[in-house]
Amino acid sequence: MRPSISRRAAAPLRRAALGLAAALPLSTAVAGEGMWLPEQLPRLAPELRAAGITLDPANLADPSKAPLNAIISLNGYCSASFLSADGLVGTNHHCVSELLGYNSDETRNLARDGYVARSRDQELWGGPGVEVYIVDQITDVTAKMGAGIKKGTKDLDRTKITRRNEAALLKACEAPPAGHDKPTHRCRVVAFDGGGSYRLIRSQIFRDVRLAYAPPESVGSYGGEVDNWMWPRHAGDFALLRVYVGKDGKPAAHSADNVPYRPPHHLKVAKDPVRDGDPVLVAGYPGGTSRYASASALQHARDQVYPAKIALFDTLIALLRAEAKASEAAAGRLNGSIDSLGNGQKNAQGMLDNMRTSDVVGDKKKIEAEVRAWVAADKARAKRYGPAFAERDRLEAEARADWEAEYLLSWLLRSSDLLEVAHQAVRLAEERKKPEGDRAPGYRARDEERLRLRSDRLDKTLWLPADRAFMAELLPRVVKLEGGSSAPAVDAFVASFGGVEGTLNALFTTPTLADAAARRALLEAEAGALAASTDPYVVLARALEQRLAPIRAADELRQGASLRIDPLIMEATRLAAGRELYPDANNTLRITFGEVEGYSPRDGVWHLPRTTVPGVVAKAGAWPFDAPARLLEAAPGASKSRFADDGVLPVNFLSSLDTTGGNSGSATLNKNGELVGFLFDGNYESMSADWLFAPAVTRSIHVDVRYLLWMLEDVEKAPALVAELGFPQP
């Protein structure tokens, strides 16, 4: 182990030292940057070779072939991968909290204590909500999505037709086959380049997903919110699941008779360690990025949105912390929300910090100017693309006029779980009047079951005093903002109770909707019944809807315009770049490649790309650094473990890879396609990379698979799982 700053780092580090902009011209490809579609990889063969990846790019182009067919999606918000012929799945600890919660009660707390299944019969079903998706068909549906749209189609109609086409495709795709009462497949229509092309992605649904291993929270999220986004990091953010199927090998509802799924392919765990400078790649499902958003959108986010978010979240976190102090029960229900708000707050703050440290907005403006200059340089180009840029400016200015109202109203809605259900009921009843194809996304027939389940789960999470405190904070802001005329319904609602205090009393004194059955009934109610309801939540939901509906309508109009202009802007951007560009992340399978690489967070400091077990021990102390005693006892022996690399047991590593939320749990592969770790975070400096990739400082954080192997072997004493991962007892 010779820690060194890799050769490739020298250039960006030097650039950083010179104080130059991190952004390169659009025409220059940047090592590490790129959430590539598999099909793009053959065209990137020289770059892959230069990066040291020996895998055949042709194999990486086909999601149905190895190694990509071992990459799966967990619950639609995390990535995962098959690690054994018996359906063992590797992902992040922070991706399995639903399974841990479902298997916890007053007598055991799996989130806190972790869980090791020492034999298959000890593996625990994760519950009805937990599903694994394996893509089995990808179809280009650009033509079908565009059917009915002509040159002269009005913008609002573009939105409606597109939605109708999408609904028809999804309905056909997800229709349960004969003999099934539930869909066997999950389908999504995914837009690329803002609607330039569409794909229908069909996945098999596996509903019997069981927990094989989760470390205790004090390992899985070691360092908690303190270390979140931070380096040096020492989190064992891994977990092992297993997919079960019917005896016929096909997906089936959970049953004791089910057997482990035998995937067509699984990743092999690398025998060799991954080190500084080694090539790595990640295959997974990044959720969303705004790499091609306008500079003015970024500037708006920097100057208005993030500061507003930070101020609001600061207030809300303080409220929740005060509430959580009231009792252990309160803390139990609120700590998740506190963490989640804290994460959002840190993210917004990090965005601003990143944008202050380097001039991301300025860099973005330069890139945009490059594209606009390319457009302006030629009459034909100017005619084809020029108006699209002008129109985008106009649309964004229009949207900005609404943003503060929309932001506050949406937070007022979210402030109360019961208000949110009431609002969903009101909207659902309206949408039910329409044909399925015309219903708004999220309120279609296929969404109703999800809304019901979410409402039912409130029994386990609802905490009215916290909701009341939230609303006490937000309601006055909304009423003030609304003023006299624009949404008299909300003002009238508050006035009807003699002001905010009376309104809160009306809402939070033994609310009917605290009962799950009442909420279920509300979600089934017809529009007429809801219009006549005097339940204060329903009345407030209707009042809010009077203000939200027109905002939404304006948004739908702008969406139609975007469908028209965004593909043109992307086309111009691609042509101006004159090189392969990846589309923005959209929760589809992507590949990013680069190397294990540190970075300089500030002058005179280099973040080494690897942390080790002694670093875990050095941090150990009070929560969130409450490393378990059994780990601390085993730690001195780690240097002698067969999983140590030259006497050092690696814990986490950094890479130059281009990832974002949704990539969590992604398999990290070495140059031969073997598993070396699981991606679980980005560094603090990577937050603004959702807007612009900064090669000098944007880094992904991975947990080394050797830390998992050592934990299983020396700390958890689970030799069967170690053997299944390819390391039988010597």
Next chain:
Amino acid sequence: MRPSISRRAAAPLRRAALGLAAALPLSTAVAGEGMWLPEQLPRLAPELRAAGITLDPANLADPSKAPLNAIISLNGYCSASFLSADGLVGTNHHCVSELLGYNSDETRNLARDGYVARSRDQELWGGPGVEVYIVDQITDVTAKMGAGIKKGTKDLDRTKITRRNEAALLKACEAPPAGHDKPTHRCRVVAFDGGGSYRLIRSQIFRDVRLAYAPPESVGSYGGEVDNWMWPRHAGDFALLRVYVGKDGKPAAHSADNVPYRPPHHLKVAKDPVRDGDPVLVAGYPGGTSRYASASALQHARDQVYPAKIALFDTLIALLRAEAKASEAAAGRLNGSIDSLGNGQKNAQGMLDNMRTSDVVGDKKKIEAEVRAWVAADKARAKRYGPAFAERDRLEAEARADWEAEYLLSWLLRSSDLLEVAHQAVRLAEERKKPEGDRAPGYRARDEERLRLRSDRLDKTLWLPADRAFMAELLPRVVKLEGGSSAPAVDAFVASFGGVEGTLNALFTTPTLADAAARRALLEAEAGALAASTDPYVVLARALEQRLAPIRAADELRQGASLRIDPLIMEATRLAAGRELYPDANNTLRITFGEVEGYSPRDGVWHLPRTTVPGVVAKAGAWPFDAPARLLEAAPGASKSRFADDGVLPVNFLSSLDTTGGNSGSATLNKNGELVGFLFDGNYESMSADWLFAPAVTRSIHVDVRYLLWMLEDVEKAPALVAELGFPQP
């Protein structure tokens, strides 16, 4: 510029990662470690070659030859060096505060604003206290120091005879030659190996030292106490002085007719930059270390002394901060003490932190056990050395019984400047009764002028309310500690004023000694007059002396014993090591060599060994990071300066060199002996190196001479000084 972790770093870094002890066996030489006597260097020729130093070790062995004859001592507490044929001297900004203070008044503040002499006639005399010492003779006086000591000489007599011999040597050495009313030479008798050998070091005194350049405080101590001991560091801790002499070329009192001194040799400023991994060496005057102290002494320091110091300093700093808030005048007089206490507090805390991070005490015990095992392994050795080790244990245990009383009493003395003068007067009067040779060090005829000058300076620094607050804190602790019988005089003194409050009123209500003439008279007073004095300061000084005198007597007895046993312990240690060992630092010229090298402060982080101008800009903001506007304006152009290294203007760098307090201002040389910077600090992790050198983390901090050159050229616009440093205008 390719930042990289040097090859030599790999081993210690790996060891650190493994969590192994930093200490190597005594028999193994450690790269970087060693404050070598010049005469030792020829024996270290292979190590020098391996380190890449091309200078001839024979040249480094002789302080009277180049390059060592360019190395000088400033005021006895800093190092410096000649940088031009016209007597230009380079040192640290923090070494010239006396010169800046002497030249400041209500109308100008040179400490705050800095000073640039644009021609020689603008150079400012530093005042009567500022002296440069140039060694012109070193004599082995081991035999003379031992004269009169026989095998059976009692321990107290050993102390007395040694002192008498030393006094005689100094008197002869410093006697003003005919025609001089002041000594022309400063002489010191220096003990090596605890008294195993002695040298008389004679230096020429140069009393006309002038200020050529000092940067503003906001450059020279950029980051202030926040960045003190810290990395990454961005301080321009440099200053330029010039030594002036009479027209005959000989040292002379300050006079307008004096001319620049032409030293026999001066260092050349390197044309090439120094980079990560490059060999470097430092020649300077390290003050003191305890590398060969016992493990139990270290443990005592860790468990008692440092914690007591931290607690006391915390209290005193809080008191001074409160006082300093009272007025600007108070702040002006107290800020220096606050900084000094803060530095001491941080040092003690750093010691404890270092000792917690790595088991310094345990490592020390291992090394000591190695020596003791070597002693025990052979009968003749056991007979010769065994008793010395046993006796050291006994002496240390005895000294520890007194330490808390001594510590508190000495701080009570220091709490009040006037009490300190009164106590000095009491002791001086007692010592004057003895023959010069028998007087205690610090209270000899040669010391009287120094004591008088120090007393006179109080007119500029005395701040009675702060002294009162100090004493209000300390006096009750002493009285409580003294209890009933052991020092009734102090208790009786406090009781005579009806308690602490009355005592403080008596001491601080218009004290006679606030007048400089009264203090002068007191320092001249006979013992009889002092014994009869009713001045409360004198009465308290006498009371304290009743308790301190016996402690001092016991200490003198132990000193005699140490003179007997310490040389034996060092002899055993040298033989057990079986390799060249350097003696503990004792403010004599030493050479240390190693390389420019970063280090890992914690798992996953590497401190790069160089900081740059963009790092200065990134830190800029409120005090102590109030970089001057003219620097910030010039900063963007730094990358294009002729002093930039591949587009980067270096500010500070780290090295593996072995230095300590007193080394401040030392010239840092490259492999060819050319100047590349000035040492000015150690890193936080180096504090415990005074006890034990930890190669993985002990680092010295230097300011790069290129930062000085750039400041002079592009910020201060002082081309004459740049040219004099070897870079005429191109």
